[in-house]
Amino acid sequence: MPKDLKPWRVAASRDLLDASPFLKVRVESIELPDGRRIDDYYQIEMPSFACIFAETEDGRVITYRQYRHGPRRLSLVFPGGHLDAGEDPLAAAKRELLEETGYEGAAWQDLGAYMVNSNQGGPVSHMFRATGCRKVAEPHADDLEESEVLFLTRAELMAAAGRGEFALLTQIALFAMVTNADLARSFASGNAE
Amino acid sequence: MPKDLKPWRVAASRDLLDASPFLKVRVESIELPDGRRIDDYYQIEMPSFACIFAETEDGRVITYRQYRHGPRRLSLVFPGGHLDAGEDPLAAAKRELLEETGYEGAAWQDLGAYMVNSNQGGPVSHMFRATGCRKVAEPHADDLEESEVLFLTRAELMAAAGRGEFALLTQIALFAMVTNADLARSFASGNAE
Numbered sequence: 316m317p318k319d320l321k322p323w324r325v326a327a328s329r330d331l332l333d334a335s336p337f338l339k340v341r342v343e344s345i346e347l348p349d350g351r352r353i354d355d356y357y358q359i360e361m362p363s364f365a366c367i368f369a370e371t372e373d374g375r376v377i378t379y380r381q382y383r384h385g386p387r388r389l390s391l392v393f394p395g396g397h398l399d400a401g402e403d404p405l406a407a408a409k410r411e412l413l414e415e416t417g418y419e420g421a422a423w424q425d426l427g428a429y430m431v432n433s434n435q436g437g438p439v440s441h442m443f444r445a446t447g448c449r450k451v452a453e454p455h456a457d458d459l460e461e462s463e464v465l466f467l468t469r470a471e472l473m474a475a476a477g478r479g480e481f482a483l484l485t486q487i488a489l490f491a492m493v494t495n496a497d498l499a500r501s502f503a504s505g506n507a508e
Numbered sequence: 509m510p511k512d513l514k515p516w517r518v519a520a521s522r523d524l525l526d527a528s529p530f531l532k533v534r535v536e537s538i539e540l541p542d543g544r545r546i547d548d549y550y551q552i553e554m555p556s557f558a559c560i561f562a563e564t565e566d567g568r569v570i571t572y573r574q575y576r577h578g579p580r581r582l583s584l585v586f587p588g589g590h591l592d593a594g595e596d597p598l599a600a601a602k603r604e605l606l607e608e609t610g611y612e613g614a615a616w617q618d619l620g621a622y623m624v625n626s627n628q629g630g631p632v633s634h635m636f637r638a639t640g641c642r643k644v645a646e647p648h649a650d651d652l653e654e655s656e657v658l659f660l661t662r663a664e665l666m667a668a669a670g671r672g673e674f675a676l677l678t679q680i681a682l683f684a685m686v687t688n689a690d691l692a693r694s695f696a697s698g699n700a701e
Binding site: 318323334337345349351353357361381386390433437461474476481483488495497501 | 514527530546549550551575576578581582626627628629666676685688691697
């Protein structure tokens with residue numbers, strides 16, 4: 316018998332910082348289901364993004380090595396980017412893959428959408444796998460980051476993961492999900508229902 | 509030949525919001541390696557945490573179902589919590605598991621540390637697997653969230669993942685990593701080096 320778990324009620328909300336489109340911060344007064352009240356529950360807004368595990372026709376995975384300022388070190392990174400306002404996540408994933416790499420996927424699998432910060436909200440990470448990718452255009456990258464572009468095998472990525480070359484939660488999550496055969500199957504059946 | 513990827517230089521930093529210990533926000537002026545300058549690169553600070561995939565002696569995984577305010581819906585969640593100031597991540601993981609569940613692990617595997625927000629920083633998610641867990645005390649939970657405690661098999665968790673019952677990036681990442689046999693092996697050999 317599942318326990319009856321109720322959502323929290325937002326009794327009041329006050330904007331604290333507006334650095335749109337990058338970041339907004341507000342503080343909420345929360346009423347918990349048991350009657351307790353929390354008057355300083357901070358919430359952040361940041362743009363959601365799509366992240367793509369893109370496998371070429373010959374089984375290579377399009378990967379970058381980049382300096383990222385969050386962890387202040389190099390990380391392996393898969394293609395991806397922010398959703399435009401109101402944009403469908405799969406459409407954003409296809410657009411970002413094409414813009415960044417010039418590649419187009421033959422088949423796409425949706426691996427779900429996940430809130431990056433469990434309590435404070437912020438961006439949602441939309442995870443996709445694209446297979447049968449082939450080059451159809453020149454890339455138009457406008458990222459701030461310099462990139463080394465790599466076409467790695469899954470085995471090379473697996474070894475790099477064990478050496479700690481993934482510094483970013485979204486990237487290790489996507490890699491672990493796609494290369495987890497049971498999980499990929501579970502998502503495929505979930506999507507088909 | 510790897511490309512020479514340089515870190516960014518922080519030319520200036522200004523505090524914008526101090527809601528310690530929950531959240532701090534600052535804006536940095538950044539100098540990119542190619543000479544460009546970005547004067548509004550926002551950085552957040554939030555407490556880092558440990559997250560534990562804890563398997564009992566009979567192969568059940570200690571799991572909660574909770575309402576979480578980030579995604580504003582129910583999610584499956586594994587035990588975990590914030591690191592105290594200066595606390596070693598593994599020590600924090602053992603402490604949180606014991607406090608929250610009353611269980612102690614016989615063996616621990618470190619699955620790495622990952623920055624939650626790739627560009628803005630914030631918390632680091634420290635991932636662990638504990639096996640052979642057995643109950644040695646009563647739990648002392650002080651979470652705001654009401655929880656339904658579940659002892660699920662890996663197969664039950666796998667089916668739940670496919671149905672979208674994980675709403676949180678940290679949780680699906682940990683689950684995907686631990687149940688990915690190749691990845692677990694890669695980390696074991698990485699740790700042993």
